[in-house]
Amino acid sequence: MLSRVADSLYWMSRYMERADGILRMLKINYASSQDDIQEFSWMPVLRIFTYMDEEGAVRISHNTRAVLQYMVTDRENSNSVLNIITRARENARSVQDHITKELWQCLNDFYHIVRDEKLDRELHKEDPVTILDVLIKQGMLYYGTLDVTMARGEGFAFLNIGKYLERGVQSADILDVKFSDVNYDFRRTDTIYWKYLLLSISGYELYLKTYRSGFDARNVVEQIVLNDEFPRSILYSVDRVHRYFERLRSERNKEAFQKIDFMIGRILSKVRYSTVESIMAQGLHAYLNGIKEDLYEVGNALNQNYFAYT
Amino acid sequence: MQTSELLNSYSVDPATWDEMYTDPERTGGSSSVERTLDLVRGQYRPVVDFMQQMSIEELNKKEELAKRLFMSQGITFTVYSSGEGIEKIFPFDIIPRIITATEWKYIEDGIKQRLKALNLFLKDVYNNQFILKDGIVPVEMVYSCPHYLREMHGFHVPHDLYVHIAGIDLIRDHDGTFYILEDNLRTPSGVSYMLENREITKRIFPDLLPSNNVRSVTDYPNILHRNLVSLSPRQTSNPTVVVLTPGIYNSAYFEHTTLARLMGVELVEGRDLVVDNHRVFMKTTAGLQQVDVIYRRVDDEFLDPLVFNPDSMLGVAGIMSAYRKGNVAIVNAIGNGVADDKAIYTYVPAMIRYYLNEEPILKNVPTYQLGHPDEREHVFANMQKMVIKRTNESGGYGMLMGHSASDEEISKYKMEILKDPRQFIAQPIISLSSAPCYMNGKLKPRRVDLRPYALCGPEGIQIVPGGLTRVALREGSLVVNSSQGGGSKDTWVLAG
Numbered sequence: 181m182l183s184r185v186a187d188s189l190y191w192m193s194r195y196m197e198r199a200d201g202i203l204r205m206l207k208i209n210y211a212s213s214q215d216d217i218q219e220f221s222w223m224p225v226l227r228i229f230t231y232m233d234e235e236g237a238v239r240i241s242h243n244t245r246a247v248l249q250y251m252v253t254d255r256e257n258s259n260s261v262l263n264i265i266t267r268a269r270e271n272a273r274s275v276q277d278h279i280t281k282e283l284w285q286c287l288n289d290f291y292h293i294v295r296d297e298k299l300d301r302e303l304h305k306e307d308p309v310t311i312l313d314v315l316i317k318q319g320m321l322y323y324g325t326l327d328v329t330m331a332r333g334e335g336f337a338f339l340n341i342g343k344y345l346e347r348g349v350q351s352a353d354i355l356d357v358k359f360s361d362v363n364y365d366f367r368r369t370d371t372i373y374w375k376y377l378l379l380s381i382s383g384y385e386l387y388l389k390t391y392r393s394g395f396d397a398r399n400v401v402e403q404i405v406l407n408d409e410f411p412r413s414i415l416y417s418v419d420r421v422h423r424y425f426e427r428l429r430s431e432r433n434k435e436a437f438q439k440i441d442f443m444i445g446r447i448l449s450k451v452r453y454s455t456v457e458s459i460m461a462q463g464l465h466a467y468l469n470g471i472k473e474d475l476y477e478v479g480n481a482l483n484q485n486y487f488a489y490t
Numbered sequence: 491m492q493t494s495e496l497l498n499s500y501s502v503d504p505a506t507w508d509e510m511y512t513d514p515e516r517t518g519g520s521s522s523v524e525r526t527l528d529l530v531r532g533q534y535r536p537v538v539d540f541m542q543q544m545s546i547e548e549l550n551k552k553e554e555l556a557k558r559l560f561m562s563q564g565i566t567f568t569v570y571s572s573g574e575g576i577e578k579i580f581p582f583d584i585i586p587r588i589i590t591a592t593e594w595k596y597i598e599d600g601i602k603q604r605l606k607a608l609n610l611f612l613k614d615v616y617n618n619q620f621i622l623k624d625g626i627v628p629v630e631m632v633y634s635c636p637h638y639l640r641e642m643h644g645f646h647v648p649h650d651l652y653v654h655i656a657g658i659d660l661i662r663d664h665d666g667t668f669y670i671l672e673d674n675l676r677t678p679s680g681v682s683y684m685l686e687n688r689e690i691t692k693r694i695f696p697d698l699l700p701s702n703n704v705r706s707v708t709d710y711p712n713i714l715h716r717n718l719v720s721l722s723p724r725q726t727s728n729p730t731v732v733v734l735t736p737g738i739y740n741s742a743y744f745e746h747t748t749l750a751r752l753m754g755v756e757l758v759e760g761r762d763l764v765v766d767n768h769r770v771f772m773k774t775t776a777g778l779q780q781v782d783v784i785y786r787r788v789d790d791e792f793l794d795p796l797v798f799n800p801d802s803m804l805g806v807a808g809i810m811s812a813y814r815k816g817n818v819a820i821v822n823a824i825g826n827g828v829a830d831d832k833a834i835y836t837y838v839p840a841m842i843r844y845y846l847n848e849e850p851i852l853k854n855v856p857t858y859q860l861g862h863p864d865e866r867e868h869v870f871a872n873m874q875k876m877v878i879k880r881t882n883e884s885g886g887y888g889m890l891m892g893h894s895a896s897d898e899e900i901s902k903y904k905m906e907i908l909k910d911p912r913q914f915i916a917q918p919i920i921s922l923s924s925a926p927c928y929m930n931g932k933l934k935p936r937r938v939d940l941r942p943y944a945l946c947g948p949e950g951i952q953i954v955p956g957g958l959t960r961v962a963l964r965e966g967s968l969v970v971n972s973s974q975g976g977g978s979k980d981t982w983v984l985a986g
Contacts, residue, residue, distance in 0.1 A: 183762070185756075270738070273743075274737075285562050433775065433776050
């Protein structure tokens with residue numbers, strides 16, 4: 181496979197995962213903002229998902245519509261869903277002959293939907309959940325189409341590596357910012373706060389089934405970092421990156437493979453053999469930051485060894 | 491029966507050949523549907539009949555569906571304005587252009603004959619130059635052509651094939667005679683529209699294609715792929731064939747990706763390739779992989795910065811040396827522009843006689859060389875009846891249509907011509923045949939041309955039965971180029 185093609189597939193996939201994460205998170209935070217929580221603020225969201233300066237963020241952090249508009253349809257915000265989908269589509273467009281026609285059309289439709297000016301208007305006036313649902317569904321269509329139609333070759337491996345790398349980083353980010361917002365106070369028993377955190381990454385129901393004793397920050401960390409059955413946990417994401425990278429093993433490019441395989445294996449072991457206690461001992465922030473940096477390094481190594489073409 | 495109204499309002503210019511209607515003189519005073527249908531040519535009757543059974547709402551819905559299908563498939567081109575890309579579709583008219591089996595046979599024979607001669611001309615002009623020595627084509631005509639490349643001199647291309655893919659533009663005069671308007675022998679585009687327009691017709695008019703006995707065009711990518719594989723210089727069962735594109739910002743990018751997908755080959759950009767020891771490689775995730783055949787959609791000028799334009803970012807440094815060493819096949823051959831130059835065009839009938847000892851089947855449009863003083867004088871005296879073109883431009887750019895230009899425009903253009911007369915030719919304005927278009931609930935005649943696509947391989951020349959019909963959507967316009975407000979139609983060739 182061409183290095184440029186692998187690069188584009190990888191980034192297309194990362195952008196799609198990012199868009200999905202942002203949309204879900206917006207939906208739940210919107211619900212949270214309507215739940216009569218006096219102190220609800222969009223601050224953590226703006227901090228994780230945008231490059232907005234502190235001052236600007238403070239200014240709109242209590243203006244739900246402004247935040248939604250900024251995060252979804254703003255053309256200036258380079259991390260708005262509109263711009264992320266545009267980038268995913270640009271990547272897809274340059275590798276149209278490597279993704280199925282169905283997948284391309286699905287992504288292309290997504291692009292036209294999110295660019296439609298009607299969407300921007302509705303986001304201002306109508307029920308935002310309806311609009312976010314339309315976009316989330318389009319993302320689901322993308323995942324389904326990818327799963328049903330794409331051949332299980334090298335391209336599929338790069339798509340999944342991109343997807344799970346992005347997801348791992350995103351889960352670490354969400355967890356970190358949400359905890360920083362309460363100053364890493366593990367004694368906090370504010371049920372609603374944790375409930376919405378879990379909801380925003382589709383982990384609420386699993387939490388209820390796993391832990392019978394109500395909300396405990398430790399359990400929240402355990403599920404989001406260490407539960408290997410939770411598809412958004414860091415452990416699960418890293419495990420998938422590892423699994424799909426294994427598929428790239430070949431006689432050619434052996435050295436590069438072994439190097440990156442070692443890096444991923446080390447991260448996987450690090451997460452797998454952590455416990456909530458060991459994480460707490462190290463400090464949650466330092467721990468999450470370490471993992472994020474390790475994952476970024478994998479990205480850089482892929483760039484150097486697999487995607488270099490210019 | 492609103493649609494019969496839609497048919498009755500169809501009024502054809504009496505000095506024009508209409509693809510659907512016979513002699514328009516006879517329509518005078520008639521208003522009954524039967525009478526109107528009688529005047530529809532046989533090949534169009536089933537389609538007209540089919541449309542008559544539909545309401546305007548239904549037809550509008552079909553038109554809407556066609557637009558949506560183009561948009562959703564990304565069959566679009568991007569217009570950049572105020573820093574933002576806007577996706578546009580090339581206008582598509584839902585009514586097919588229909589060609590009978592007899593007409594097609596004639597076109598097919600004519601194009602094959604012409605391509606045979608043009609290919610021989612390229613071989614000759616880059617090697618022994620018999621045709622120049624015998625004075626059939628003037629030497630200065632060839633050497634003054636900017637697309638004549640001395641880098642190609644004395645080099646034998648595989649199978650002596652220069653033109654692998656050709657798009658020959660045909661038009662019809664007022665009596666229905668076909669004329670060759672242009673030979674496109676470099677990187678003719680539009681074939682993806684031939685394929686996609688057909689796919690759209692399948693969706694908007696279910697069952698209409700088989701019931702009309704329309705010949706299929708879907709074989710095109712397979713034939714092309716087979717030809718490309720057969721050109722591989724390396725003796726291997728599975729040579730690496732690639733399509734070389736200038737990249738996603740090229741207006742024909744959709745076509746490049748469609749062809750790569752339909753052939754199942756890699757689509758590469760210049761930056762994906764590297765030349766090492768006179769061999770071309772592509773950079774893959776598993777290291778370098780040798781490339782055997784390149785179907786390039788990059789112009790000669792940008793292909794190799796070491797040989798041609800040194801500023802080109804689209805090409806591959808050293809590719810020309812790999813080509814000349816015979817380590818890679820490039821399709822179409824480099825330097826073909828000398829054969830589809832608009833001034834050389836005049837000599838194609840002479841080439842056919844010279845190389846093949848045959849009379850040309852398809853006629854040329856009479857053409858005046860403005861480099862020739864007598865002919866220039868004649869043209870200058872009759873500017874209103876002429877279309878003047880630059881010999882090395884395409885896409886409808888740099889043209890002057892004498893009948894619609896102002897006196898000021900004409901005198902300005904004359905000044906341009908006098909600066910370098912060799913770069914201009916003139917042709918009498920040919921009216922172009924008209925075909926029915928569906929416009930705002932009515933049928934309207936609009937001018938069309940036809941570009942069939944010919945594929946030449948070691949086994950011979952094949953022309954897929956179909957092509958691209960371009961249509962001038964503006965009323966009265968004779969310019970069909972997409973850059974000048976043209977659209978396209980699905981083109982049907984009927985089986986026997």
